[in-house]
Amino acid sequence: MNLDINKIKTDFPILNREVRPGTRLVYLDSTATAQKPSIVIDSMKQYYELNNANIHRGIHQLAEEATAMYELARQKIARFIHARSTKEIVFTRNATESINLVAQTWGRKFLQAGDLIILTEMEHHSNLVPWQMLAEEKNLVLDFISVNEKGELDLTTYDRLLEKNPKLVAFTHMSNVLGTINPAKEMIQKAHGAGTLVLIDGAQSVPHFSVDVTDLDADFYVFSAHKMVGPTGIGVLYGKEKLLAEMPPFLGGGDMIKKVQLRSFKANDLPHKFEAGTPAIAEAIGFGKAIDYLSSLGMENIADHEKKITQYALQKLQYVDNLKVFCPNVTERGGVISFELDFVHPHDVAQVLDHYGIAVRAGHHCAMPLHEKFGLPATSRASFYLYNDYEDVDLLVIGLQQVNEMFA
C-alpha cells in the first residue's frame, strides 16, 4: 500500500518549519535522528500534565497509571519486534548503552583472555568501542568481517572467522553509511552452527523495516527510540530470556533489587534487574506511541516507500556533476546515500545545502574505520524516512547543483 506522504508530512510539526524566513525545511538526516509526529510529542506532554509519578512502588492513582503506561510501552515494543515476552525487553538510554550493557555484564562474566569477538568493518563506533574496551580489559581478540568494494560484507571471511571458535559475533543489521542491509538471518544461522552467540545492532533496521527477533533467532538486539520517530533518552536491549537471566546486573540501585541489606542485595526479576534508578518514564510512553504510529502505517509500506525514494535518488544523483555515490551498487539497501562531490569538502556541501533548508550530515558518521578503509576522511550523507518524498530528492539535487556552481 502506498503511503500518503502529504498526509504524513502534516503529522510532523517540524516539517512545517521554515529554517530561515522563506526557506522550508527539507530534512534528510533521519539516520542521525528521526523527526517526531504530534502523537508522540503530545503523549509525553499529556503524561506530564495528567499522570506523572514515579513507578513500580507507588500505591496512589498517579503511580499506578504511570506504572501501567510504562509497562504497556514495554509490551508494545515486545510485540513490535516479536519478542517472546516482556522480560526480554530492557529499557536503556540508547542503542549504545544496550551494547555496553551486554559487553559489561555478559562479556565480563563469560569471556576470557584470548576469546575471539567478530565485528565488521562497517560498524558504527557504538558497536566497536564497547568491545575494544572489553578486549583491553580482558585481553580478548577482535577480528573483522571485511567490507568488499561493492559495500557488502565479505561472507567468505565470515566463514573463515567462524572456524576460529569465536564467542560472539556483533554486527549492524543495516549500515548507517552505505545503507547496506546485511543478511542477518543467514549470518545468525551460521554463527549458531558454529556455537557462537550473535548481537545485532538494529539502530538502523528497526526504524525502517519489519524485524522479528524470534524468527531471526538473534541472541541480543539493540535499538534507539529517537531514530524511529520516538523521543531521545530511551533505547532497548532485547535479549533471550535465558541469556539475560544468566547475566549479572549492570548498574546497581533502586528498582533493580528485590531486597537490600547493608552489605548485600538480591537482584530483581527480569527485565527490572537491568533498570536501575528512576527510568525514562515519559520517554517510554512516547516510545510506545511511536510504535503505534509506525504500526498504523505498516513497516512493509514504510520499507517499500523508502526503497522507491532511494532508487529515485540514486538515479537523479547520477546527473549531478562531480558527484560520486559511496558504494552505489549495494544490492540490499535502505534509505541512506553517502556521497562525495569532487573538489568540495563535505562540510561545505552540508553548509551550502543548509542555506537552501536542506539538512544532510557531513563527516565520518561515527564510522571512521569504514571511511578510512575507503580512503575518505568524510562524506556527505542524505537519508530518507517515511516523511520524505520525491520533491525532497529533487530539492537535494538542485541544492547540489548550486554547490557545484559555487565551487566550480
Added chain:
Amino acid sequence: MNLDINKIKTDFPILNREVRPGTRLVYLDSTATAQKPSIVIDSMKQYYELNNANIHRGIHQLAEEATAMYELARQKIARFIHARSTKEIVFTRNATESINLVAQTWGRKFLQAGDLIILTEMEHHSNLVPWQMLAEEKNLVLDFISVNEKGELDLTTYDRLLEKNPKLVAFTHMSNVLGTINPAKEMIQKAHGAGTLVLIDGAQSVPHFSVDVTDLDADFYVFSAHKMVGPTGIGVLYGKEKLLAEMPPFLGGGDMIKKVQLRSFKANDLPHKFEAGTPAIAEAIGFGKAIDYLSSLGMENIADHEKKITQYALQKLQYVDNLKVFCPNVTERGGVISFELDFVHPHDVAQVLDHYGIAVRAGHHCAMPLHEKFGLPATSRASFYLYNDYEDVDLLVIGLQQVNEMFA
C-alpha cells in the same frame, strides 16, 4: 520572600487534575518524583516541534540549534550548583547512573582489595548497591556511619572510621526517608583532612535548597532532573575536573570518542568522554528550563517555604491518633515526613488516602537497611515541595483521621 503558592500551583497543570471525578489531587510524593511546570513540559514539546536534531556533529541549522540548546542546559546546571566549568557536568540518566559511573570508572581504576569505602545506614539503595557490586568485584571493605535514635548521622563513628584510611566516603546530603540534612560541608572537610574523597548523593538536596559544590568542596555530586521539576531520563554527575580527567571512560560509542580505529580509540574531551551515544537531548533542554524555573523562585525561598510547611505538618500530625512520626526530632530537616499508624499497614494508609486524592508513598522508600535498623518493614511518607501549601497538610490530616476511623 514568601512564595505565592496559589500562583505556583497554576504553573503545574497536573495539580488541576481530579484524581477521580470530584476529587482534587493532593500530591505529597515529590520525594519520589516532582511534578512539572508548563514551562518545562512545553520547552520539550517545542524542541521536538522546532529544533529536533542529533547534536555535536551536525552542520545544518537544526543540528546547530539542538547542540547549542543542549550545551546551554549544561551551562545552566553548572551555574546552578556553582561548578567551576561545564567540563565538570556530565549528563547521565539519573542520580543512580551517576553513582554507578563513579564506582565503575574511578572505583575500578583506583581501588584495590582491602580498600575501605564509608557509607551510612541511611543511604538510598542507589548509594549502596553500586558500592556493594564494586566491593564484591574488587574485594573492598564497606563500613557504615550509624544513624542514631534521633535520626542523624553519628559523627563519632564517622571520626573513628576516617582513622582507618578510607578511600571514599559516600553519603546522602538529605535522607529521603527521615528528611535529615547531613552536615555535608563539615563531613567533607573531615574527609579531606583524612585524605579521602567524597561523593555526595544530592538527589534530595539540589531540588530543595541551594547547593554550592565548589564551596562544599565536594569531589563528586549527583542528582536527578525528575526530582527537581525537570523531566525523567536525565541526571547529572558533577565531578572535579581533575578527577574526571583521570577516570577512564564509562560506556563506549559515538560522541565519547575523538578518533576510532578498528582496534583502538581515543577518548573525547570532558565532559563528552562520559556521554556515549545520542544523549537525552530534549530532556537536557527541559532540565535547563527546570533550573530557570527554580532559580526564578529562588532556592532560598523554596527552602524556607518547605521548612514552614514541614513544621506545620509536624505539629498537625501530633493530633492524629495512633500516628508516630519516624524520627520527629531531627534538627536539620527537609520536607519529608515518614510515619506509622498503629494497627494500619502503610499500604492501606496509602490506599485509603488515595481515595481522597492524597498521594503519599508507602513502603521502604528504597532504604531497606534504614527501615530494618528501626525494625520497620515499611512506613508511609508524605513529602512537600514548592507547590504544596497548608491546605494540603490539612487535607492529609483529615485523610489520616479517616484511615483511623475505618480501621478503628
Added chain:
Amino acid sequence: MDDFYRELIVEHYKNPAYKGTLDPNDFTYEDENPLCGDHIRVDLRVDDNNMITEAVFSGHGCAISQASADLLMESIIGKPLEEVKNMTKETVLELLGIELGPVRLKCALLSLKVLKAGLYGIGNIEEELLEI
C-alpha cells in the same frame, strides 16, 4: 471505596474466619513479600481423594493481603487440590471484587502464590501469576 474497604476487606482483615494454624496438617508453606514485609503461611488438610477439608492462614500484613488470604481459604475448602493449581489472579480478584494497581496486586496474590508455590513445590511462580 469506603464500601469495599470497610465492608469486605476491613471486615475480613479485622475478623478473619480462617486465621490459624493446623497441627498436624497435610500441607504447610509460607512466603513473604519483601516490598511490604507481608508474611503469609497456609496450612491445609486433605482427604483421601485430595479434596481440601480444612484451610487456614497465618502471618501478618496489609488488609488486602490478609483479607484475600481469608477469602481464598474460604473458597478452597471442599475443592480438590488439582483445582487450586488452576486458580489464577482472576480468581482472587473475583473474590475481592475490586480492581487493584500492580503494587496492591502483589499483596492480594501473596496467599495464592504461597498456595501454588507450595503445591507445585517450586520456588518461583510469582511471575507467571503476576504478569500484567
Added chain:
Amino acid sequence: MDDFYRELIVEHYKNPAYKGTLDPNDFTYEDENPLCGDHIRVDLRVDDNNMITEAVFSGHGCAISQASADLLMESIIGKPLEEVKNMTKETVLELLGIELGPVRLKCALLSLKVLKAGLYGIGNIEEELLEI
C-alpha cells in the same frame, strides 16, 4: 550566504594568497581536526624583535578552514609573536565576518589552534579556544 561563501570564503579557498611552505623557517607546526580530516601546517619567519615577517599555511580541508587560515596569515604578518598568543576565537570570527555553528567553528579555528599550540609548545589548548 551566497555572498559570504562566494565572495569571501570561496575566494580565499580557491585562491589563497598565503598558501605555501617556508624553508628555512623560524617556526613550523601542524595539526589536524580528526572530525573532518582537515590538516593545517603553518610556517613563520620572524625578525630579531620577534615580529612576524612572513606567514604561510599548507594542508587541505574545507573552505572555512582554508579560508580562515589564509585570512589569519594575512592578519598576523607584521605583528609581534606575543600578540598572536592573545588572539582568540573572536579574532578569527571577525576576520571571517560570519557566524558559525559549533562544528564549523572547529574548522574555522584550526589554523589559530595550530599557531597557538605551536607558539605555546603545548599539546592541548583546543578547549580554552573553543569553549562556547
